[in-house]
Amino acid sequence: MKKRLDLPLLTTLGALSFFVFVPMLSAFEYSIRTPLEGGYGLTHYKWAVDNEDFFHYILRSGWLSALTVLITLIILVPTVTWLHLSDSKLRPLIDALSLLPLVIPVVAFAVGAQISFPEFVQNTVLELPFLYFVLALPYAYRALDIGLNSIPLKTITEAARSTGASWVRTIISVIIPVIRGAVMATVALTFALSIGEYTLTVLLHWDTFPTWVTYVAQENILGAIAISMMSLVIPFVLLTSITLLTPDRSAQRRK
Amino acid sequence: MTSKDLTLTNVSRRFGTVTALDNFNLHVGVGELVALLGPSGCGKTTALRIIAGLESLDSGKVAVGEKDISKVPAHKRNMGMVFQAYSLFPNLTVEENVAFGLQMRKVAKHSRLKRSQELLELVGLPSHAKRFTHQLSGGQQQRVALARALAFSPEILLLDEPLSALDAQVRVNLREEIRRLQISLGTTTVFVTHDQEEAMSISDRVGVMSNGVLEQIDTPDVLYNEPATAFVANFVGVMNRIPANLADGKVNIFGKNLVASKKGSETGKIVALLRPETILVKKSENQGNAKVLTRSFLGASSAIICQTHEGTIVQSLMASLNTGEFQPGTSVDLEVTVNEVMVANG
Amino acid sequence: MEGAPLERSAFRFFKFKSVLPALPFLIIFSFFFIYPISKLIYVSFMSNENNFTFGNYQTAFTEPYSTGFINSIKIAFFSALITAFPGAIAAYFIETRGPSKVRRSLAMMGGVLANTGGVPLAFMFTAAIGMQGTLTKVLKYFGFDIYAGTFSLGTFTGILIVYLYFQLPLMIIVFSPAITSLRREWVEAARNLGASQLNYWLRVGLPLLFPSFIASFLLLFASGFSAYATANALTVGNVPLTPLQIGGLLDGNVSAAQLNLGKSLSVVMILISAIAVIPYLIIQRKAARWQR
């Protein structure tokens, strides 16, 4: 089959690339300038990576996000599964509740959080994963909801239960594998949102990787730019290449 | 607008390495309903889409009446098409859907809504005009789609498996309604299906397709009784395939010598093709030549499935009277009631 | 004598059991979301002496806070308006003509740009079109000095430009499902019934896309209206935007006579955001009827 050039598509992709890459490449050029020595070098990147805080904060953001993912899965998967199985009257209510965080601007949420929680909650950084869980809820809930809608959940559950599997076992070794696409989407969405979260974190006076960059900027703007470039470009390249390398399951989706 | 006849001459269409249509020829007379029947992927939809102008052709010609329309764009062809499912416009009401073709032809609003109501009455949905399509059942949606395709009195009506997404009962009712409407309006019609019973029951003629080629086109009776090829014989109706030896143009089946009806190159080991109703089951006092596997009571007739001692499964269709004695495991004698038989390579 | 109370407690137990599985979710969601938002609303009506008052709201609609709302609405509106059409058109070409790999990787990239944004985006644009930025110099070389006038990244226009960078990908992501839901059968049925390409778009395609387009626009509006990180990193308190003003009040950077002013500003923000997000959710729900 001959592939014809698709002009509208190419124009679109060209325009989008221009829009995305011109600022990105410009910023990259800026970030590798070395005013002292003249010319170019990775000085600022090296400075950032050599900074002991760099890995400290990456690690901290990493485990906070991992914890958020864990909380999301532990709370949400059983709840949504149960809502689907039981035809509970609570379902419309929880459907609606799960969308509420979309309505509340994060700044407003941060103000509410700051005046509400008792000392022992405000004093531990562990409040963050629970708040991130709330922020990611509309997306996570929807992803799981769609995943469970697309399978014959009742039949699968009854089959598993009839072989004597407990509820916990049924969820872990039957339901989660069947909806692993939706679970992976939930994990990805929740993790991405938590690891990049800035507004809530900074307004509640916690330090994570995203907020650390603003402190760096006060002493070394070029270092901050280098860090920003890394935090934009690395996930960009990583995720895109994962997408391009994984086999295409949706190829025969529509005819 | 009166209906016209439709002619496809040497139409070919390839998709990459797949040949969807290979020198395809078809003629549908004025007011005739021709079904295109064949297994999935044999090119039925492609043929229909080429007729409608929704698919381009590599070579060949499509003509309506005397006029070559191969180069006419789809929206100027004046053909009504019913798709498999989900083709109704969800933003329009039922009557607006039905009136759509007339609106495109700049018919005044009151006359197109009047026509729309007429058509909805014809398809049995007179009171659904103001509804939206998601408020209709699958069968109702297809009725509306049919009304929409007929509203502007098209020269040709094209139906692409319009019933395949419906429940069995609805399917049977609707196919008869389609036929009734088609006869009363006299619209030249091509009906694509993979369901042989559907094709046989409502068509003037049935064209059996395989791999982009029209194997045979004839009336249902001729197709059933005188299939031109083994493919047609197997695809249309139930056919027993009984291994046998061909010698001197004769085949011995269950102790009876039958004349091989189609002279082909086959000799030696062949399979004989026999319809169930040509096979008689008789209770045997001793071993017999077969054993009953199952008996299905179908009303007036019963299907009795037996296995010969050589292992071949044979189905017989007999009047139900007295077939009660053929319980599973009963030893029986199978007999052939005809004198000629079609043969195919084993 | 014993029958009735026993029955009642059994009944209660049954009711309790029927919500039990949802309890962990409900408790955590209530504690970490419903409670803070309720308290926020409650406190927004409290004076410094903890008496009921509308005072916080009265102040919320005076300078400089009223300008903050106007600017925030303006930046949300314009950033949504500028990106909605190009985003919709890009989504159309990508979804209808793009090979699946292109579609998937663009969805990924869009996700990163629309969500990871925030502070890194601000620094990236400082490097690109800041005073010493590379793009600034390149443009200057070609005789186009963007700093000839009053432009700077820390102004309304500057922030708007940076916002476009995450609004456009967001539009593509949010609008794409609507494009995918346009069935091939509809174009073909329309053609078959005698509609030209233009007629198909006027009578079927655009009417079907329009609600989703409005919904996407509303979501973009809400996203631009609530954005905090980018603007916070780009400005030094010189552009009055409500989220920045609330952040300032929260940090105690700005001395305010009313301690709970930030709360009333937050509640007004929630209301404005709800005006955009709730219609968005309703339209999405309705459109889902034919988006099988």
Ligand SMILES: Nc1ncnc2c1ncn2[C@@H]1O[C@H](COP(=O)(O)OP(=O)(O)O)[C@@H](O)[C@H]1O
């Ligand atoms: N647009 C297309 N692109 C590639 N291959 C196609 C396309 N349309 C049909 N085909 C191929 O052509 C053959 C005939 O298809 P079709 O006419 O749809 O068969 P049928 O309707 O009889 O099931 C099939 O092998 C199908 O895969």
Ligand SMILES: [Mg+2]
């Ligand atoms: Mg087909």
